[in-house]
Amino acid sequence: VAKGDRNKLSRERVLDAASQLVRSEGIDALSMRRLGQRLDVWPMSIYTYFRDKDELLDALAENAVEELELPSGRALWRNQMRALLHDLRRVLGDDASGIASRMPRAMSSPALTRLSGAGREILSRAGFDEREAASVWRALLSYTVGFTLTALGDAAAETKEFERGLDLMLAGVGRP
Amino acid sequence: VAKGDRNKLSRERVLDAASQLVRSEGIDALSMRRLGQRLDVWPMSIYTYFRDKDELLDALAENAVEELELPSGRALWRNQMRALLHDLRRVLGDDASGIASRMPRAMSSPALTRLSGAGREILSRAGFDEREAASVWRALLSYTVGFTLTALGDAAAETKEFERGLDLMLAGVGRP
DNA sequence: ACCTGAACACCGTTCAAGT
C-alpha cells in the first residue's frame, strides 16, 4: 500500500510471496493474478523475473532444497546421513505434493546437484567407492521423497516410522 | 461420430478417455472441456459420473493401481516382492508425477489398501510379525514411489538401478 | 436420470503502450 520505491519488485520478493501463499493456502491457490495482487503489482510484472508459471514453480522447489544445511564432517556417517535426510523430509513435508511433482525437473537443478553431492560425499568418506556411493544415495533419496508422499496423518508416528525404515536401509548397506 | 446409442456415457468410458489423453499429451492436457470433446459430449455430462475434476483425477490414479496383478503364493518371498514392486514402478512410470501428486489421497483408497495388503501378506508368510511387516512394506513402497519421481533419462539404466537399490533394502531386512 | 446450452468467475499469457 506504500507507494513508489516500496514496490520495487525482485525475484526474491516474488519467490517469498509465492512460498507464503503456497504454505498458507496450498499449491492450487497460487495463481499469477493472486500473486500479483499480494505483491501490489499487476500480474504481468512477474513475467519480468520468470518466463512463465512453470519456471516460477521450479524455482520454488529449488529454493526449498537450497535452504538445507549441509553437514560438516564431524559426526559418524550414519548420523550425518540421518540428519541430512531428516532435514530433507522436513523441507519436502511443508508442501509434499507441490514440491514432489516438480522433482523430475528439480533433479537436474544446481540445488539438487549440491544436495546429492553432499550425500555421496558422506558415503565416500565412509569408505564406499564412487559407484556404490551413487547407488546408495539414490536409494536413500528415493526412500525419503517417497516417504513424504505416502504420508498419512499422525506426524509423531510418521517421524518414528521414517527413522525405522531409514535404519533398515542403513543396516542393508553394511559397513565398508 | 456415430450417433444415438453409440454415445452412451459411463464412468468407465470417461476414465478410459482420460487416461488415454494423459498418456498421449500429459496431465496438463486433461481438461474437462477437452475430455468432453474427445467423448463427443458436452463437458457438463462428465459431472454425472464425477463430482468434480479432483475426483476424476483420484479415480484415475486408483484405476492404475487396481490394474496390478497381485502375486499368488508360490515363489520365494523376495522374488514375489520384486515382481510386485517392479509392476508398481511400471504403472507409476506411465505418468509418475501425475499419479504421485495424487498419492497422499490415494493412500487411503481401496485400491491401495488392496496393494498394501498383498505386500504385507508376502512379508507375513515370510515370517515377519505384523508390526515388522507393516514397517518393511511402508519402506519398500516409499522407495518405489520415490524412485519413479527421481527418475532421470535412460530407462534401461534406471531399471538396473532400481533393482540395485531394492536388493540393498531386501538385504537390510534380514531373513526371519 | 441424463444431457444441453449459456453464463459466471476465474485462469496464463501476448501485445502494444506507457514511463
Add this chain to the structure above:
DNA sequence: ACCTGAACACCGTTCAAGT
C-alpha cells in the same frame, strides 16, 4: 528496463432448461 492495461484464448463449475 520495467510496469501497465486491455485483450485473447482458455479454464472449472453453476444453473435453468430440455429430454
